[in-house]
Amino acid sequence: MKKVYNDFGFLLTMGAHILVSNSSANLTPAVSEAGTVLPGHLAVILSVLMVTLVVVVVAGNALVIMAFIVDKSLRNQSNYFFLNLAISDFLVGAFCIPVYIPYNLTGRWMLGKGLCKLWLVMDYLLCTASVFNIVLISYDRFLSVTRAVKYRAQRNMTRRAVFKMVAVWVLAFLLYGPAIIFWETIVGESVVPSHECYAEFYFTWYFLLSASTFEFFTPFVSVAFFNLSIYLNIHRRTRDGGACADDDAKPEPTAISAVIEDDDVLKQRSRLTRDKKIAKSLAIIVCIFGICWAPYTLLMIIRAACSGECVANYWYEITFWLLWLNSAINPFLYPLCHSSFRRAFSKILCPKRQSVQPQIEAQSC
Template identity: 65%
Template sequence: MSEEQTDSNSSRYYFDNTSTRVQSSFVSSGPVFAILMVMMVTLVVVIVLGNALVILAFKVDKSLRTQCNYYFLNLAISDFLVGAFCIPVYMPYILTGRWTLGQGLCKLWLVMDYLLCSASVFNIVLISYDRFLSVTRAVSYRARQGMTHRAVVKMIAVWVLAFILYGPAIIFWELVVGKRRVPKDECFAEFYYSWYFLLSASMLEFFSPFISVAFFNLSIYLSIRRRRLHSREAQLHLQLSEPASAQGKGIPLAHNCGFGMKLAVRGSINSQTSSPSLSKLDPSTSRASQPSRLSRDKKIAKSLAIIVCVFAICWAPYTLLMIIRAACRGRCIQHHWYEVTFWLLWLNSAINPFLYPLCHSSFRRAFSKILCPRRHTTPLSAVLRTGQ
């Protein structure tokens, strides 16, 4: 009897607290309503147009269709759906404080929202892992660049894992518990105050991905640092060996072949420079390719670091707050803080498209083709001149 009474009291608090927080968090005054409306519509427009531009870039520019860029496409699709579906459906709810679209659409919205947000996280992990392989295992990575079917399999796996994480719990939670606790005029997950479930899910959705991404970033940084030191040592060795080889005949001339291998060539320097076969082993070629590859990897590390930092800023507050809020059943944290962190998740979907042109020249070129097509069209007079 006492257990039933306790459960009844907790359920009553569950309803009363939720209803109170929903009604108190929405101000029906005209100016506040207008400001919220403008902000939400602006966010929707930025998310939809920004991510649509990324998706369209893959259609316009075939050079973007590499294995690594497919993961950016997958991220853009999930972010696009956040702006096209999740936020527009949520807008009437946050402005009026009542869910009027029915329980069926509520379930669908919850599944889609959790699915898309989780897919964004897993896509960021996948992008980080791909960048990690491109830097630490460059040779095998380049050999697999044309195998796009592997990228497609990984993209599908992201969506499957994202659904498994929250989808079954949203759909079947009330069947397992045996009753429904969410009022008909509200829409939130049944596990809203189940801190043990939220803690377990957060380990898979945020903490494990964040640790993985941090590991990939650190490994990339250490790899670049080691190669920078090796590059300096190689340049110093060449500077010391070239003056010695120029003093006369019969002195070995060391050529750096780019992979730590040295070739000793005996004979006259004049005869060496005239030989076409030896000119192919010119150390200047390997010295030019090594810094360019190092510079490319530095850009990869910087772009990945920016994306990861934005991910942490947008996701960490929500994840920590949800766990604390569930543990104290909403008594210790005001609802407006929950709303702020909740919208931070969606803000991440608006920021991601702007990170691509900022960090990747290939995306900048593709966006330029779409937004400024006249710059990339060849004038007829130029075509006639080249034909003559």
């Protein structure tokens, strides 16, 4: 039997361990070689790391969801988008990663073709929904800075927020779901071996390129645009000495004027400070999103174009786990930037020492 570097084990051991594998060169999208069994100590290391990731993803996002239960003051349009993101990331940790772990360690899919398709649909759906939620949150922050007057007038419109949340899930499903379910029927045959689990379009580069345009490239450009627009808006206001925060600052209808009066306690200077914090958080969003998604997206397209012959499988495996790592980062990257969420978290974690008090305006970082 020949020796090969295991995909994820290669990263962890920095090339110091050589793993025993079958002589088969048929690489799967999940493991370096079909049928590979890891040595005991490496299997333990990988298992601990994977379980740790599951715990962080589930616990972090569950905390965000529980915050909405214990603190009704969080239930406004902006924070509902955080909830939507937390739900998608929570399900990644509660379902997608645990199902994948045995497959990753053993190299064989043992749950049948039906559960394979279900897992694929859920994995693609949840990861795509997470991306779309990030875009929705970024767009919401963009409006709160550049269209602050109208934004404050509409921030309590729950029905509009719910519609956007549902739209995220529908669009995320339509991007990959029908292809995963019906590709085999349309083509007339399956190219996936019975002991493996990956999408039928896994080596169809033109489909992956088209889907990636909507799943990564367009969202990344959109988030970057929102961040740049906020930066330019803040730069202009700073140059003008903290003048009006709104691009649409002009006489408004009576309903909007009433909202402005309610928010007069926020001076222009404090609003500018808040918006600078929002700009910084969106800059972090762009960087984290790009780091977690760009490597996987690019390698996936390249790998499909050359039928898996030009990219070592452990690189694909590393980028694959980066996607799920993003679900562990999100609950710390977004809600923890808001003092209202932090107070809710304190009430959940330290109920005897903290209490949640209503907040006039959530401060973003």
